[in-house]
Amino acid sequence: MTAPIAIIGTGIAGLAAAQALHKAGHSVQLFEKSRGPGGRMSSKRSEVGSLDMGAQYFTARDRRFVNQVQQWQAAGCVGEWTPLLYNSNSGVLSPSPDEQIRWVGTPRMSAIGREMLGELPVEYACRITEVFRGTQHWHLQDADGRNFGPFSHVIIAVPAPQATALLATVPKLAAAAAGVQMDPTWAVAVAFDAPLQTAMQGCFVQDSPLDWVARDRSKPGRDTTRDTWVLHATSTWSRQHIDLPKEQVIEHLHGAFAELLDCTMPAPSFTLAHRWLYARPVGGREWNTLADVDLGVYVCGDWCLSGRVEGAWISGSEAARKLIAQLE
Numbered sequence: 001m002t003a004p005i006a007i008i009g010t011g012i013a014g015l016a017a018a019q020a021l022h023k024a025g026h027s028v029q030l031f032e033k034s035r036g037p038g039g040r041m042s043s044k045r046s047e048v049g050s051l052d053m054g055a056q057y058f059t060a061r062d063r064r065f066v067n068q069v070q071q072w073q074a075a076g077c078v079g080e081w082t083p084l085l086y087n088s089n090s091g092v093l094s095p096s097p098d099e100q101i102r103w104v105g106t107p108r109m110s111a112i113g114r115e116m117l118g119e120l121p122v123e124y125a126c127r128i129t130e131v132f133r134g135t136q137h138w139h140l141q142d143a144d145g146r147n148f149g150p151f152s153h154v155i156i157a158v159p160a161p162q163a164t165a166l167l168a169t170v171p172k173l174a175a176a177a178a179g180v181q182m183d184p185t186w187a188v189a190v191a192f193d194a195p196l197q198t199a200m201q202g203c204f205v206q207d208s209p210l211d212w213v214a215r216d217r218s219k220p221g222r223d224t225t226r227d228t229w230v231l232h233a234t235s236t237w238s239r240q241h242i243d244l245p246k247e248q249v250i251e252h253l254h255g256a257f258a259e260l261l262d263c264t265m266p267a268p269s270f271t272l273a274h275r276w277l278y279a280r281p282v283g284g285r286e287w288n289t290l291a292d293v294d295l296g297v298y299v300c301g302d303w304c305l306s307g308r309v310e311g312a313w314i315s316g317s318e319a320a321r322k323l324i325a326q327l328e
């Protein structure tokens with residue numbers, strides 16, 4: 001029997017690769033350091049319902065991804081979100097409608113990861129720290145010293161700084177990944193018992209610590225009685241306040257939100273903060289995927305393309321396509 005293919009990371013890139021390989025008849029084994037799939041496109045369960053703390057929505061511009069989104073829609077895990085959009089520039093808030101189609105996971109962002117994973121085998125709470133080659137095959141070691149393998153090939157589907165650490169045995173790929181810087185994002189969720197007096201459901205923000213604001217419960221299928229909002233800080237503010245305690249981050253961003261709406265905002269009845277250390281790649285690339293086909297190591301993720309959900313999906317799919325072509 002041929003050894004399976006190891007995939008490190010169950011974000012959308014790793015899952016896209018896993019799905020394509022499985023469909024082509026190859027056996028895969030996934031590894032994930034968290035307790036569930038989805039990565040930056042997952043949601044957090046809370047007492048006020050699930051909250052999308054990472055990816056807020058996604059657009060589909062590439063034909064292949066458009067087809068995939070249609071399949072997700074048919075499976076019921078994706079719906080269109082048509083928020084009343086605003087724009088805030090130098091403190092001036094104005095409606096900013098457009099024609100862009102925006103998609104979200106339903107009833108929560110993480111529904112897509114669950115749908116993609118299906119019954120594929122995954123080892124959760126397993127942070128891979130080393131990827132090494134034996135005489136013929138690849139092996140992995142995790143932070144608890146456990147060994148996994150043998151594997152015929154390895155796909156590394158994690159943010160660039162984390163990929164660099166796993167590519168010690170493939171210096172050329174490690175150097176490429178090391179050249180990609182990723183910026184952090186502080187994300188805060190706030191909930192109010194009584195709805196805020198605004199029609200706004202999403203807002204692109206300039207000239208503020210905030211970059212983006214979304215009325216989470218305006219997304220399709222969200223089941224909550226409270227008025228839930230997700231606030232994202234800019235990369236610059238997040239970098240400058242990277243080690244600020246969560247309570248202070250909440251206070252700052254809640255204050256910036258009140259300033260944005262230009263109102264005396266009630267104290268939220270629920271708050272939550274999450275720090276994404278590797279939220280978005282600085283600059284865009286057109287790599288699709290990185291690979292050393294002779295060694296059998298493939299690298300994918302949003303940072304190989306556009307730094308968006310669509311880019312991550314294409315990158316993972318391309319890694320699988322390249323590997324399948326090698327095996328034929």
Ligand code: FAD
Binds near residue numbers: 011013041056158162
């Ligand atoms: P990830 O989702 O990061 O997946 C990598 C996975 O690997 C993670 O699950 C991680 O836990 C795991 N992992 C890492 N290291 C290891 C290891 N050593 N061992 C095992 N597992 C490991 N995109 C949009 O299109 N629209 C948006 O509105 C949008 N908003 C965003 C807002 C925020 C705050 C953030 C953070 C991102 C946003 N994005 C958005 C970007 C989008 O979320 C990403 O482009 C996409 O989800 C990346 O997928 P990925 O598979 O490449 O990486």
Ligand code: NAI
Binds near residue numbers: 232
């Ligand atoms: P999109 O087309 O909706 O947005 C792209 C950009 O266009 C926005 O960032 C905004 O600046 C501008 N824009 C779009 N519609 C607008 C409107 N109606 N009014 C004013 N400005 C508007 O979506 P796309 O291209 O799929 O981008 C994804 C989004 O994800 C972006 O907003 C990006 O900033 C965000 N993102 C956030 C990350 C983070 O860490 N916070 C990481 C990766 C992506």
